[in-house]
Amino acid sequence: MEFAIRSTLAKLDIEIVDLEGASCCPDPIYFKSKDKVAWLTVAARNLTLAEDLGLDIFTNCSGCTATLSETYHLLQDEELRGRVNQRLARIDREYRGTSRVRHIATLVRDEVGYDAVRETIKRPLEGLKVAIHYGCHLLKPSRIMQVDNPDDPQVLERLIEALGATPVRHENWHLCCGKACDSDEIPNQMMHDLLATVHKEKADVLGMICPTCFGQFDHGQMKIAKLFDEDFHTPPIYYFQLLAFAQGVPYEKLGFERQRFKPVALQRYEEVAAEC
Amino acid sequence: MDTDGNNQIVRVDFAFKRELARKVEGNLANFCYQCGACVGDCPATRYSPAFNPREIMLKVLYGLEDELLGERNVLWQCTNCYTCHERCPQEVKPVEVIISLKNMLADRGLAPPAADKVIQTFMTYGRTVPDNPAINKQRAKFGLQPLTAVPMDEIRTLLEPEVESGGES
Numbered sequence: 452m453e454f455a456i457r458s459t460l461a462k463l464d465i466e467i468v469d470l471e472g473a474s475c476c477p478d479p480i481y482f483k484s485k486d487k488v489a490w491l492t493v494a495a496r497n498l499t500l501a502e503d504l505g506l507d508i509f510t511n512c513s514g515c516t517a518t519l520s521e522t523y524h525l526l527q528d529e530e531l532r533g534r535v536n537q538r539l540a541r542i543d544r545e546y547r548g549t550s551r552v553r554h555i556a557t558l559v560r561d562e563v564g565y566d567a568v569r570e571t572i573k574r575p576l577e578g579l580k581v582a583i584h585y586g587c588h589l590l591k592p593s594r595i596m597q598v599d600n601p602d603d604p605q606v607l608e609r610l611i612e613a614l615g616a617t618p619v620r621h622e623n624w625h626l627c628c629g630k631a632c633d634s635d636e637i638p639n640q641m642m643h644d645l646l647a648t649v650h651k652e653k654a655d656v657l658g659m660i661c662p663t664c665f666g667q668f669d670h671g672q673m674k675i676a677k678l679f680d681e682d683f684h685t686p687p688i689y690y691f692q693l694l695a696f697a698q699g700v701p702y703e704k705l706g707f708e709r710q711r712f713k714p715v716a717l718q719r720y721e722e723v724a725a726e727c
Numbered sequence: 728m729d730t731d732g733n734n735q736i737v738r739v740d741f742a743f744k745r746e747l748a749r750k751v752e753g754n755l756a757n758f759c760y761q762c763g764a765c766v767g768d769c770p771a772t773r774y775s776p777a778f779n780p781r782e783i784m785l786k787v788l789y790g791l792e793d794e795l796l797g798e799r800n801v802l803w804q805c806t807n808c809y810t811c812h813e814r815c816p817q818e819v820k821p822v823e824v825i826i827s828l829k830n831m832l833a834d835r836g837l838a839p840p841a842a843d844k845v846i847q848t849f850m851t852y853g854r855t856v857p858d859n860p861a862i863n864k865q866r867a868k869f870g871l872q873p874l875t876a877v878p879m880d881e882i883r884t885l886l887e888p889e890v891e892s893g894g895e896s
Contacts, residue, residue, distance in 0.1 A: 454869040474853040474877045480807050481845040482855075484829035485838055487751045492885050531751065538889070542881045591809035592820070601813055627770050633803035633839050637774040641806075706869065 452662060455695040455705055456511055456555065462571045462698055463563045470500045476510070476518040479588065480631040483518070491531070492538045494522040499539065501550040509553045511691070513588035513661035516554040517596070523552050524595045554589055556660045556690065557598050560606050568613040573699035574720045575615030581693070582619045582654035582685060583607055584645075584668070586661040587627050610690060611658055614697040618658070622648040628667040642667065642675045646683045655716035656688045665689055669711045686712035696720075740790030746831065747787065753827035756787040758817040765811035765821045771804050778804040780811050780821040787824060795828055796835065802828055803839055850886065853877025 460467055476494055477483075483490040498519060501508040510516050526532040526548060536545055553561075559568065590601035599606050602625075608618040626645040629638025646668075649657055657668055668687035676683040692705050702721055707713045748754035765780040766772055772779050778801050786795050795802075802825050811821040832838055848857055856862075858874040866873060 453866075453871055457871075469872075469875070471875060472878050472881075473875075474882055475849060475855045477849055478845060478855050481838075481842040482849060484826055485833045485842050485846050487826060487830055488889070489886050491751070493882065496881070496885060525751070534889075538885055541884050541887075587806075587808040587810075592812040625768075627806045627808040629770075629806060631807040632771065632805065633841055634775065637771055637778075637804055637806065640774045641770055704869075 452511065452665075452689050452691065452706070455689065455691040455700070458700055459691050459694045459698060460555075460559075463559060463568065465558070465562065468504065468506060470497070470504075470508070473497050473500055476512075476515040479514050479518045479521070488534065488538075490518070491522050491525060492535050494518050495526060495535050495539060495546040496542070496544060498522060498548075498550055498552070499544045499546050502547055505549075507551040507553060509555050509558045511555045512663065513554060513586050514663055516552060517588035519552040520595055523548065554596075554598065554660070556589065556606055556610065559610065565609050565613045568610065568694070569615075572614055572697045574697050576693070576697055576717075576720055577615045579614075579616040579656070579716060579720075580619050580652065580654040581611050581616050581656055581658040581688075582621050582649045582652055583611070583624055584628070584649075584657055584659040584664055584687075585624070586659060586664040589660060607658065607660060607690065611693070614693060616693070616697075619652045619654050621652045621654070624648075628661075628664040628671075630663050630667050638667075639675065639678060642671060643679050643681070646672060646675060646685070647681070649685050650681070650683050654685055656693070656714045657685045658688055658690055658693060660690050662689065673711050684712055686710065686714040686716075688714050693717075737789050737791075739788075740792055743790040743792040744787075747790075747824075747827055750827035750830050752820060752823040753830075755819045756784050756821075756824045759784040759788060759819045759821075760817060761785060762816065764814045764816060765819075768810045768814060770808055770810070771806050775804055777801050780805075780825070783825060783828075784819065784821055787828070796832055796837070798837055800832060800837070802832070850883070851879075853879055853882050 457467060474493060474497060476497060477490060526535060526546060539545055585604055585607055590596060590598055590604055593601050611618040623645045626641055629641045632638050659665055665687050672683055695705060696717055702717055761781060763781045769780055805825050807822060809822055815821060845855055848855060852858060863873040
């Protein structure tokens with residue numbers, strides 16, 4: 452995924468500056484559940500690294516974006532900001548709230564635009580059916596994330612159309628991947644119902660913008676198929692893998708061999724390109 | 728009436744509610760008027776009726792510590808999808824109240840092993856997934872630089888508990 456991101460953003464004229472000394476965001480589920488003030492403090496430290504450089508910060512994971520966006524939002528409260536800054540003072544840092552937080556999908560939408568993405572495509576993916584999975588944290592809570600309408604989002608559909616492919620909103624598109632739920636029964640049933648409506652659409656791949664969801668739909672899909680004796684087999688694909696492929700990066704370079712379900716439907720576009 | 732519909736007087740436990748209110752966003756449940764908007768689209772409720780955000784908020788309003796902070800707690804069934812945050816007309820943010828309750832469970836040593844494991848890994852490596860030679864070997868195959876070190880002395884210093892100053896310890 453990281454290779455795909457670095458390859459695609461360069462072609463979209465976005466320069467990536469790596470943050471030296473950054474830690475995990477940290478994760479918005481268990482770390483936050485254990486101690487929300489510690490969670491805010493670690494996240495604020497990461498934000499100060501971007502502030503030092505005078506840059507905005509983007510992440511390629513919806514959960515990371517949620518942690519950093521919520522921190523930005525909550526630390527507008529002066530009392531809480533003071534409390535977090537007291538901790539940051541121990542390492543001579545101060546959070547100021549000067550760097551904006553963005554998810555990579557909105558970065559591309561807002562700074563590059565769908566038409567400019569389309570102009571970088573070497574292999575239009577005409578006829579490729581891409582089922583859509585937004586996941587939860589890119590969109591909700593919308594008052595904080597400010598990305599799109601969570602009941603009728605457009606960003607992923609439009610990004611996929613820019614590749615020439617056809618987005619498919621399956622019936623249970625709004626369900627969650629279940630990764631953050633500490634139970635077996637709920638995520639298993641939920642994944643089953645979600646994958647059942649993906650399967651019904653006979654999509655070539657299941658497109659998404661969150662690496663955590665990706666894991667759930669790769670090895671998780673195999674587990675669910677076995678558990679419920681179902682023939683679920685829609686390969687998950689991270690949007691920037693798909694974009695890289697459409698921009699001409701060879702199929703073998705995108706790490707698909709490491710996936711349980713491989714998006715072999717893409718190979719037909721390589722053959723078409725080779726014949727031209 | 729208690730939450731099971733029995734005709735008993737429930738005493739509101741204000742000490743519990745004060746402890747909850749000291750947590751970040753722990754006091755929001757006071758605005759809950761029990762409309763149930765949080766329940767309709769809750770995926771955890773759909774698959775496990777034992778988890779019901781409206782009932783959890785009612786118990787918070789009463790301050791029913793024993794029912795909310797027991798072992799093997801239903802609160803961990805929350806999928807953290809934030810739909811209740813989206814739906815609530817009173818800006819109670821039920822998911823955040825539930826997270827504050829989880830912070831109280833953690834204070835009492837009742838966090839599930841999955842949470843403890845994530846914290847432990849973070850305290851050691853500064854990452855949720857530890858960096859190791861195998862990861863950097865994979866990265867090299869894709870022409871990616873090795874992962875950079877996280878200054879763990881800084882992280883550990885930040886995670887030292889706060890000194891008591893009238894706030895939470």
